[in-house]
Amino acid sequence: MKQRHFDLLAIAGVFVAYSITIRFALQADVRGSLLGGVANTIPVVIFGAMVRRIILRRLIGKPAALQLLAHLPLCVAFSALSYGLLMVLLGLLFDGRGFSGFLVKPFSISGTAWQSLENVTTYALIAAMTYLQAQYRRHNMVPSAPAEAALVPEQLALAGNLGMRAAPDYAAVPVTPALEEPPKEPDDSRANADLSRYFVRIGDELRPIDLDSVVSIGGADDYAEVRTLSGKHLVRMTLAEFTKSLDPAKYARVHRSWIVNVHRIARAEPAGGGRLLLHMETGQVISTSRTGARLLRDRVI
Incomplete structure (x- = not known):
């Protein structure tokens, strides 16, 4: 499967997962579930692509300790930026006034904690998939038979x-x-x-x-x-x-x-x-x- 096809399937999967979760967890109607799915998916796509690019271009091949240290600020940045963009999108989509003065409301303390945990988990999944992608590209570098030359x-x-x-x-x-x-x-x-x-x-x-x-x-x-x-x-x-x-x-x-x-x-x-x-x-x-x-x-x- 080509990378772009995999990415499109992954984006569709994230959108469907968020929409279903919002539908049943928050008892939202269909419209609210779909808009909530869009609002949650957009930050994952934007900042997830940036994270993957950084990992592939800057981290892979570096010493393990350096990679581990680099993931900490990357995870914090991904979580903070995703949280901020999500609040903006929720205000834009649900406030009803469009771009003309929509209201941005922060989550409650418990909501912020849950969203932060969700962002950290999402970052871990993106990083893991990125390393698997890199490993897939290089999987033929491992000897496949004792008679390698x-x-x-x-x-x-x-x-x-x-x-x-x-x-x-x-x-x-x-x-x-x-x-x-x-x-x-x-x-x-x-x-x-x-x-x-x-x-x-x-x-x-x-x-x-x-x-x-x-x-x-x-x-x-x-x-x-x-x-x-x-x-x-x-x-x-x-x-x-x-x-x-x-x-x-x-x-x-x-x-x-x-x-x-x-x-x-x-x-x-x-x-x-x-x-x-x-x-x-x-x-x-x-x-x-x-x-x-x-x-x-x-x-x-």
């Missing part, structure tokens, strides 16, 4: 023929073969040829991967997942390291968590805010950042 450059594989040291799975360990004389600096064409092919190590076996078959590379901390036309491989290598070794004419870092093979983009569509949704040849959908979208738009003729 670690990526090593071709020259390391060749060095293995001379005696590669044993290394743990998922670790790319550089090995320098013993040579009688220092190796010569390769020219640019040779360097590009060396980087045109990588090997994956599955147990003690090395298998080649042609970089032209790579569709995308997703990063999470010190690991990356390389998706090819035929499968995917978990790699202990950062996106920054990949960016330095890949051909910029073929590969673009379209997000801080994604590198894509521009030759494997089936189509791109606007995603709002200057971003793009990239539909890859494998069916994978990747959302770019604004900077990544500009990089791709620079290639438009």
Whole structure:
């Protein structure tokens, strides 16, 4: 399900839940229940979207203690702003005078306490759903089988023929073969040829991967997942390291968590805010950042 569809369903669910609750808890008529549902849903949508944006862009990936500390002021701000906007909307919708001097009435002490608890609970649900959303985006970063591979450059594989040291799975360990004389600096064409092919190590076996078959590379901390036309491989290598070794004419870092093979983009569509949704040849959908979208738009003729 696309994110926008999920968001619309979530908004509809919040509205229905509030409307039903007001209908039976406060014995309101249908009109009052629907207006109360609207008044309670609007603050959740506005400030919930802001909270989700902050969590996705500013908190995820930070140390757990820092995230926990940041959630405290975020929760307070969400609760206070939602409470204030709710009072304004209730006055606007139920006072009967419209925008011309409607009356804003604060809740009673017990009502304020109940609304505050409700706002804190709502914030917790929004934060939890946001983390689940981020986890869903990166769920493929977890190894799905014991035979996951670690990526090593071709020259390391060749060095293995001379005696590669044993290394743990998922670790790319550089090995320098013993040579009688220092190796010569390769020219640019040779360097590009060396980087045109990588090997994956599955147990003690090395298998080649042609970089032209790579569709995308997703990063999470010190690991990356390389998706090819035929499968995917978990790699202990950062996106920054990949960016330095890949051909910029073929590969673009379209997000801080994604590198894509521009030759494997089936189509791109606007995603709002200057971003793009990239539909890859494998069916994978990747959302770019604004900077990544500009990089791709620079290639438009």
